[in-house]
Amino acid sequence: MIEERFDAIVVGAGMAGNAAALTMAKRGMKVLQLERGEYSGSKNVQTAILDAHIVEQLIPDFREDAPLERRLVEQRFWLMDSRSHIGLRYRFNDCNDERPNRYIVIRALFDKWFSWKVREAGATVLYQTTVTELAQNRRGRVIGVRTDRQDGIIHADVVVLAEGVNGLLGTRAGWRERPTPDQVALQVKEMHILPRKTIEARFNLKRDEGVVIEAAGTISRGMTGIGFIYANRECISLGVGCLVSDLQRTGETPYGVLDRFKRYPSVEPLINGSELKEYSAHLIPKRGYNTIPQLYGKGWVVVGDAAELDNTSHCGRLNVAMISGRIAAEAIFRAKSRGGRSTSNSFSLYKKMLNESYEDLKKYKDMPALMHTQPDNFLLTHPQLVSKAIQNFARIGGRPKAGEEKSDSKSFGDVWSWTGLFGDGFRLPRAWR
Template sequence: MTDKFDCIIIGAGPSGIACAFAMAKAGLDVVVIERGEYPGSKNVSGGVLYSTILNKLIPNFWQDAPVERHVVKKRYSILSKDSEMALELNFNNFNNPPYNDSFTILRSKFDRWFAKKAEDTGAFVLTETVVDDFIWKDGKVIGVKARREDGDVYADVVVCAEGANSLLAEKSGLKKKPADNQMITAAKEVISLPREVIEDRFNLEADEGLTMEFFGDAVKGMIGSGFIYTNKDSLSVGVGCPISVMKKRNMHPNDLLDAFKSHPMIKKFLRGGKIEELSAKMIPELGYKNLSRLVANGLLIVGDAAGFVNPSLYREGSNMAMASGVMAAEAILEAKGKGDFSEAGLAGYGKRLQESFVMKDLERYCDAPERLAEAPELFKEYPDAILKMAEGYFTISDMPKREAQQLARRHFKDKVSIWKFLWDMYKVRKSIL
């Protein structure tokens, strides 16, 4: 391989494929280098794709893509050891195209489809090939070193879409190795169940989907959460917490996942299921101020490698990844027009990101992880106290109701400082909702 491409993209995930698709469509000569056996074979996410960008790239993609279900129901729940408080939202309007741009997906199937679409558009996808480094010349990236014979491949510009475990971005000097409080470690199982059982159990019509997020005792009172997402004939069930928090508690991700699955409020959702696969992934929560530098001469960083994940309740990663991939493609096209692939020539990338939801949302939720870390009570003491109070309120006895309610409230006040509680609630609302 001695040919020179217009652009080399490292990694066939949402950001890399979206970038390749957009450039191939504009007629550029692009190669996506993927280390897995097929695109998607190394790729994991919780499983919800927001599809505003994808629907622009491939209008009405859901008619063709292997999506699982469109999400019409969202359930948020707080657990103590033996109780649950939940809020469920159900929107019939999300049953109409574009289905609120929210679909559950299984990445190995979905990414494979998406990469095929990029190939059909003219991109070249090279699988089973690892990139070990960039090729630098006079302070500019001019290609990549692939681990194979005659592995030096050259291009005008390289896009690093390698994902959260960002070996190359760090090697380039653009990104610092993330600290353990800036990365979530998540473990997930795909658990199969017959389609009818899923629809009956979760009260769904055909193709309707539900996402459930669980806090508090779901992850042993740590910062983080557990989740259950409905696929067509399986559930995606997982947990995720900051690595720093897991380390402090000597917690093993698989043990945490097993504890979540056997929680009395969770296990009934999983009855009759069969475990199909275990997977693991890191989720970057670098924070707006600690994002990677995004551009160097001849190099752009996109997706998880750059740290583009919205850490709030919206949980948006793949859509931001696709957005960054498309914006990188647009900036490269602009640079090609000027014949200038220097950092300055590629500056359109950063500018587009700043003007879009990507940077605006990352800035809006810039301090969510820190604010949550400051108030660990949110995940343990408050849920326990609130649920205990609620249990007292609803426990039927011969005690007059007024006395029972006073007792319940007193129990809460004994456990929780009301002013700190209100202050923490205010901070949470401001930083994550």
């Protein structure tokens, strides 16, 4: 039994939990981190984009030994119909700097390295340990946790909940509702092994350059969802993500959607001849800024996916998680530095600092409602119509013939009214502002 008392207990060893534990340990706090997996990252095989300046705030010299796949030099966006895609490329001007700002990482490797940095900073980390209950005193203040490893309470001044989107501790305590199917997306992914030179040739890359492709359109069959492709060092991560409620409504299976995506003419050549290494699934929050739950209380704070902090318009969920973990830790340290027992008001600084850091969450707060209520328009109807118009233009090599122009106009009118089309065009920038 652990008899000693801790300044803080962190539940979870993902990006948010590691950031919180590392920040507090570096400031001399006595920290215990509990992770139910075999090791940090053992249950996470995602690939993600890492923002270097966010990691530098935690580990300034991370480039020296962090498991970085490739520096991200280009992002591509595909709008797809059933047989073709319209593409947009953006190449970063700072991609060739001595200290690039974006990297592609495989979470299983990066999280394990991150956890090692937490232990190196002085925190106590226990793996294969499940927190079964939050211990509270008669006044409702959290005073520690109970685990499946021992009887009794492990005491702490504050508990940081970094348990993920489907964590049960916060819901059991009544601090947040369990996410409903329309508030979470199920992301499924495969990892395809290919020689490094083959990947670089297929994606037109040099040395350690990396590319990420995001695809939307008919691949999700009218469901709210996207496809993604990451060019890693010696493998390609490929997957799709859709709202769970849409999967239930349509009867589509995640692996069925993924299988169709792999067979698209634009995708299949990229993974042709590869060896399939693994298949995985992961729930991610999709509520947005308007539905962020309670973030702190008497003796507790919540961070990362457990706080449903997700930038719905960018692929930076792990970066948002790290920011929330670091800010929560800084707020806890400041509260402790003032002396005395911390109260719920002591952690109000966490929310204030979070609001100042997450301008993008506010800026795109209306995007989920727009995309979730009208996915057919943006992800099925419009991609087909735009693709048909471009096909007609490209086939004649110049100005469309009168008959073809009428055909395109009729197509728009047949599947979607002009009022609806202009309505979507008006609502999209309003949700984006």
